Amino acid sequence: MQTALELRGLTKRFGDKVAVDGIDLTVPQGSFYGLVGQNGAGKTTTLSMAVGLLRPDGGTAQIFGADVWTAPDTAKAIVGVLPDGLAMPERLTGREVLTYLGLLRGMAKDVVAQRAAELLEVLELDTAEKALVIEYSTGMRKKIGLATALLHAPRLLVLDEPFEAVDPVSAATIKTILRGFVAGGGSIVLSSHVMALVEQLCDHVAVVDAGTVVAAGPLDQVRGTNTLEDTFVGLVGGQDKGIKELSWLSK
Numbered sequence: 001m002q003t004a005l006e007l008r009g010l011t012k013r014f015g016d017k018v019a020v021d022g023i024d025l026t027v028p029q030g031s032f033y034g035l036v037g038q039n040g041a042g043k044t045t046t047l048s049m050a051v052g053l054l055r056p057d058g059g060t061a062q063i064f065g066a067d068v069w070t071a072p073d074t075a076k077a078i079v080g081v082l083p084d085g086l087a088m089p090e091r092l093t094g095r096e097v098l099t100y101l102g103l104l105r106g107m108a109k110d111v112v113a114q115r116a117a118e119l120l121e122v123l124e125l126d127t128a129e130k131a132l133v134i135e136y137s138t139g140m141r142k143k144i145g146l147a148t149a150l151l152h153a154p155r156l157l158v159l160d161e162p163f164e165a166v167d168p169v170s171a172a173t174i175k176t177i178l179r180g181f182v183a184g185g186g187s188i189v190l191s192s193h194v195m196a197l198v199e200q201l202c203d204h205v206a207v208v209d210a211g212t213v214v215a216a217g218p219l220d221q222v223r224g225t226n227t228l229e230d231t232f233v234g235l236v237g238g239q240d241k242g243i244k245e246l247s248w249l250s251k
């Protein structure tokens with residue numbers, strides 16, 4: 001069994017702030033891996049370094065054995081990425097974005113056209129055919145971002161909060177697509193704050209706290225007999241803070 005994604009000692013500082021503090025993570029091929037953590041825990045920074053969007057201060061990231069910094073062409077050809085706050089060509093329609101990015105990746109024109117049509121239909125973006133990306137809602141932007149990540153049929157998908165702002169019907173569609181991708185041999189790493197979603201979809205989970213991995217492995221092993229939410233709160237703490245600090249709100 002190959003390793004889809006291997007992070008070793010990944011570190012990132014922003015000024016005095018250590019955002020990611022030597023993260024190690026092994027994502028086995030064929031796994032559906034959830035990355036959970038509080039706001040500011042370091043998930044986005046980790047995933048950005050994992051796919052070559054942000055240069056680490058230390059450590060390595062390998063996708064199927066290809067280092068994202070020393071062999072970027074090999075690594076990036078086999079990964080599909082939905083980054084946080086995706087920057088898109090705003091003045092293109094969804095179909096034009098997919099065509100543009102597909103051709104940039106060196107895909108054949110007819111293959112791009114066929115896959116773009118299918119993705120737009122499945123993700124219910126075909127009705128917005130004439131709309132420019134700048135006119136898209138947040139959820140629609142997430143969906144077109146996901147379509148760009150899937151277009152070249154990658155072996156690994158790295159998705160930062162793929163369900164954020166997505167309506168339940170579209171979420172169900174996306175879940176089906178992602179499950180099908182894993183069933184077909186693909187591997188996925190996604191970040192989420194929604195524990196129920198991670199429990200529903202993922203077979204592996206890593207809990208990130210203050211830039212380090214505090215628990216990782218098969219889902220059942222990490223949560224034991226508890227729910228993932230209880231396990232998570234137990235690991236990262238801070239249960240009653242909000243209630244205590246805002247006591248003036250209650251009558």
Ligand SMILES: Nc1ncnc2c1ncn2[C@@H]1O[C@H](COP(=O)(O)OP(=O)(O)OP(=O)(O)O)[C@@H](O)[C@H]1O
Nearest residue numbers: 014017018019037038039040041042043044045046
């Ligand atoms: N460009 C930046 N400049 C300065 N600090 C940053 C930058 N990007 C992230 N940070 C800091 O690094 C830490 C980790 O941020 P990151 O976005 O990785 O967390 P996250 O786990 O993805 O959070 P969230 O769940 O809120 O998206 C935070 O303290 C954040 O303020």
